[in-house]
Amino acid sequence: MLFDYPTLKLIWWLLVGVLLVGFAIMDGHDMGVGTLLPFVGKDDVERRIVINTVGPHWDGNQVWFITGGGAIFAAWPLVYATAFSGFYWAMLAVLWALFFRPVGFDYRSKINNPTWRQTWDWGLFVGGAVPPLIFGVAFGNLFQGVPFHFADNLMPYYTGSFWALLNPFALLCGVVSTAMITFHGAIYLMHRTEGAVQRRTQTAMLVFGSLLLIGFSAAGIWLWQGIDGYAIVSAVDAGALPNPLDKEVIRQPGAWLANYDKAPLTMVLPALAYAGTLAAMLLAVNRATLAAFVASSLAIVGVIGTAGASLFPFVMPSSTDLRSGLTVYDSVSSHLTLNIMLWATLIFMPIIIAYTGWAYKVMAGKVTAAYIRENDHAAY
Amino acid sequence: MLSEELVDLSRLQFAITAMYHFLFVPLTIGMTWILVIMESAYVMTGKTIYKDMTRFWGKLFGINFALGVTTGITMEFQFGTNWAYYSHYVGDIFGAPLAIEGLMAFFLESTFIGLFFFGWDRLSRKQHLLVTILMAVGTNLSALWILIANGWMQNPVGAEFSYVTMRMEMVDFWAVLFNPDAQAKFVHTVSAGYVTGAMFVLSISAFYLLRGRDVEFAKKSFRIAAAFGFASICSVIVLGDESGYTVGEAQQTKLAAMEAMWETEPAPAGFNLIAIPNEAEMKNDFAIEIPWVMGIIGTRSLDQQIPGIKEIREKNRERILSGMEAVVTLEALRKTPNDAALREEFEQHKADLGFGLLLKKYVVDMRDVTPEIIDKAVADTIPRVAPLFWTFRLMVAFGFLMLALFGAALWYSIKGNFADKPWLLRASLWMLPVPWLSCELGWFVAEYGRQPWTIYGVLPTHMSVSTLSVGSLYGSLAGFIGFYTLLLAVEMYLMVRFAKQGPGSLGTGRYDNEYAHA
Known part of the structure; x- marks a missing residue:
């Protein structure tokens, strides 16, 4: 095998991060478009313009989400098992919100009835706005620790309630996440539209960009001053067979910022969040929309990277049985599985990026009212 | 100890959502190749009618595909939400094919389906055909990886238990990949999908012929469906027999x-x-x-x-x-x-x-x-004998019934007089639900027959579930049933509407029923 077990564990932490970021950039922009749909499209033609900017791509983009889930299942089975079952109702809310997307996109314009179409427009709004909100709330709870523990046979038990997840800090993280995705979607939408739709989208872009900057700063200060982090105090054997019960963990004020002291280079991540957002806003206003999309993608790398780097090496700390908290060292698959999955990712990821790029190239250009009229039967 | 009610409800929810998902999957699997055949005919002959066939059947395929995607995400969520101990216990093996499915197959299928629908005016004929082929390949590879995962549940090879990590761990990836159970299942299952696609086209074409509408379009579609369906049903039966053999070894x-x-x-x-x-x-x-x-x-x-x-x-x-x-x-x-x-x-x-x-x-x-x-x-x-005994026999009987229908359809297609045989057209129409019934019965035999295990001989079903409250299960079950009923009603409404309207729904001016886009 190319890498030893401790290295592979770290690589997989990075790869899960890459998949999450890929999901946020790709599926994120069409979710953002869905969130904006009822507000920036004033009549049916305008709404169809908005929908058709992502019409050929939303399905491919959604696979980032599905593959991310599959990769967590394969690489971090304990995280997959504990998080999905513990956050049961939150996960079902995400799932049920996602139900509206495939049918919303495909069925909406097949019937020419205003009520039918408006209903699906709001369905696409729910499918675009709810998942990022809940993922943000979930991240907010990870920082505070999640009430779960393992029995001796490693059966996970979640002891909290759904409503406890909706605490103020978590909701703030939900706002940051939704603002980030909607901002990113607005920039994509500006790139693919013109005229009135583009103008309205620009206003939304400036609002959500500002909200992202304010929310991200507020969450950072809150994390620094008001939230106790977690730290492993026993010796970590990174090469050991994973066993989450075999460590000692304490709760400690300021622990979530300790990594920035230990590895100052990680300060690049929050800096990227600010720089990317500001640059994207500036570029988009000056109609350099493609460059703006790159910048807002970098902002996403910064925001998600900041969350990941702050939590490291934790993935999902436990608030009720501290040693049960899951880390990149003790929630992972076997050496062999991590190795196979690494190869699968290295082989297929470049191919996926290449044909996705081709698909966008084929469909490139502004979506206009004339396009919708000419393709009345075939377009979404 | 987990309550029996919790285990039963978790099983019920999984069974309902999986069987519902499989109402849409086989049609998707089968239709992709039928679209490839129709579009190849277009590229080779240059006749517009073949392009219209690809687009019209593609439209119905799209209505079905949307629900396949919707209900497929449920399946991926559900291992984690409702089968947490299972996910921990075998995730090291079971997770890998699911993740590889995403990377290798699902991206391919989902990216190219977008170009299939929207790329007609932006791609050359050959490029578009290539897109359709890649979509079909992606769909079928997707089935391959899912069935490798499922085959491992039936015949868990290439893995060992570790008492330190308290789970099964992969020791031989190639054994998991080339699991004979998975291979036989894959061919049997995708062939069943091809039969489903063929029956769908055959039935709806027969409906047009019985009404005397869109005759040329329907005749060409019927012939393709008859030939493809006959080859596929033969494969289903032969490979079903092959599954019987491997079942004999492992289970x-x-x-x-x-x-x-x-x-x-x-x-x-x-x-x-x-x-x-x-x-x-x-x-x-x-x-x-x-x-x-x-x-x-x-x-x-x-x-x-x-x-x-x-x-x-x-x-x-x-x-x-x-x-x-x-x-x-x-x-x-x-x-x-x-x-x-x-x-x-x-x-x-x-x-x-x-x-x-x-x-x-x-x-x-x-x-x-x-x-x-x-x-x-x-x-x-x-497992309980009577339900397995009867569902299996019913599935086999349906298989031979379809063999007879496709045999007759192919025979009269070759003779060229199938459109003058109302009995054949009526039989084709009435047998529309049969492949779906057979698929569901087949899955029932495969999964109910695996009880009391989730992983045969390794992990009992009653230990596999998440430690949720029974109330949560009743709630989520009600939610799924509500959503799925609504979605099915919408899907069936659109499907029936567009199937009835026929190729006129393309708005090309070449077909019957060209009323305005209503």
Whole structure:
């Protein structure tokens, strides 16, 4: 095998991060478009313009989400098992919100009835706005620790309630996440539209960009001053067979910022969040929309990277049985599985990026009212 | 101990959502190749009618595909949400094919389906055909990886239990990949999908012909469906037989149960065409038997025996007793992991650990096991016979019925006079639901027949669930049923509407029923 077990564990932490970021950039922009749909499209033609900017791509983009889930299942089975079952109702809310997307996109314009179409427009709004909100709330709870523990046979038990997840800090993280995705979607939408739709989208872009900057700063200060982090105090054997019960963990004020002291280079991540957002806003206003999309993608790398780097090496700390908290060292698959999955990712990821790029190239250009009229039967 | 109600509700939710998902999957799998065939005809002949066929059948395919995607995400979520211990216990093996499915297949399918629908004016003919082919390849590869995962649940090869991590770990990826169970299942399942696609096109084309509408369009579609359907149903039946054989190697229990074979008969065993199984007395009250057939299907020989239910139960009793030792030593080992003697004893019984875990349905502590509990666990190892016996036979009967229909459809297509045979067209129309029924029955046999295990011989179903409240399960179950009913109503409404309107819905001006885009 190319890498030893401790290295592979770290690589997989990075790869899960890459998949999450890929999901946020790709599926994120069409979710953002869905969130904006009822507000920036004033009549049916305008709404169809908005929908058709992502019409050929939303399905491919959604696979980032599905593959991310599959990769967590394969690489971090304990995280997959504990998080999905513990956050049961939150996960079902995400799932049920996602139900509206495939049918919303495909069925909406097949019937020419205003009520039918408006209903699906709001369905696409729910499918675009709810998942990022809940993922943000979930991240907010990870920082505070999640009430779960393992029995001796490693059966996970979640002891909290759904409503406890909706605490103020978590909701703030939900706002940051939704603002980030909607901002990113607005920039994509500006790139693919013109005229009135583009103008309205620009206003939304400036609002959500500002909200992202304010929310991200507020969450950072809150994390620094008001939230106790977690730290492993026993010796970590990174090469050991994973066993989450075999460590000692304490709760400690300021622990979530300790990594920035230990590895100052990680300060690049929050800096990227600010720089990317500001640059994207500036570029988009000056109609350099493609460059703006790159910048807002970098902002996403910064925001998600900041969350990941702050939590490291934790993935999902436990608030009720501290040693049960899951880390990149003790929630992972076997050496062999991590190795196979690494190869699968290295082989297929470049191919996926290449044909996705081709698909966008084929469909490139502004979506206009004339396009919708000419393709009345075939377009979404 | 997890309550039986929780386990039953978790199973019910999984069964409902999986069977619902599989209403849409086989049509998607089959239609992709039919679209490839139609579009290839367009590229080769340049005739617009073939392009219209690709686009019209593609439209119906899209309506179906949307729900396939919607309900597919549920399946991926559900292992984590409702089967958390399962996900932990076998995620090291089971997660990999699911993730690779995403990387290798689902991205391909989903990216190119966008270009399939929206790329007509932006791609050359050959480029668009390539897109359609890649979409079909992606769809079929997707089925391959899912069935590798499912095949491993039936026949868990290439993995070993680790007492440190308390889970199964992969030791041989190639064994998982080339699991004979998975390979036979893959071809059987995708062929069933091809049959479903063929029946869909055949039936709706027959409907147009019966109405005397869009005749040229319907005739061309009918012919393609007849030929493709006939080849596919032959493959389903032959590969179904191949599954019967591999089941015979890895899962004799399922075979014995679906054949209601209580006793081990002298080789080659007979096949019970019809029987009335009596579970209480472990015998058949009545049976019509065809000699030799079962032995030949199950063992590919005339001299090997197939074990009957009673013999399997006695073998399982021994494995449960040994498994009990495995559980006891494992629990001690978790407390003193460095005890060499314990480790050695555990290694001796490790292969039967799963059978020991069957007792956990009744007791927490192995010291509380009584002979009655062992009897119960032994009885649990055999799935209920009557449901398997009948669903299997119904599936097979449907298979041969479709063989007859596609045979006739192909025969009269070659002779060229199928459009003048109203009985054939009517039979084609009426048999529309048959492939869906067969697919669902087939999955029922495969998964119900695996009980009481999620992973055969490794992890019992009752230990696999998430530790949720029963109330949560009732809530989510109600949610799924509500959403799925609504979605099905919407989907059926659109499907029937566009199928009825026919190719006129393309708005090309070349077909009947060209009313305005309403």
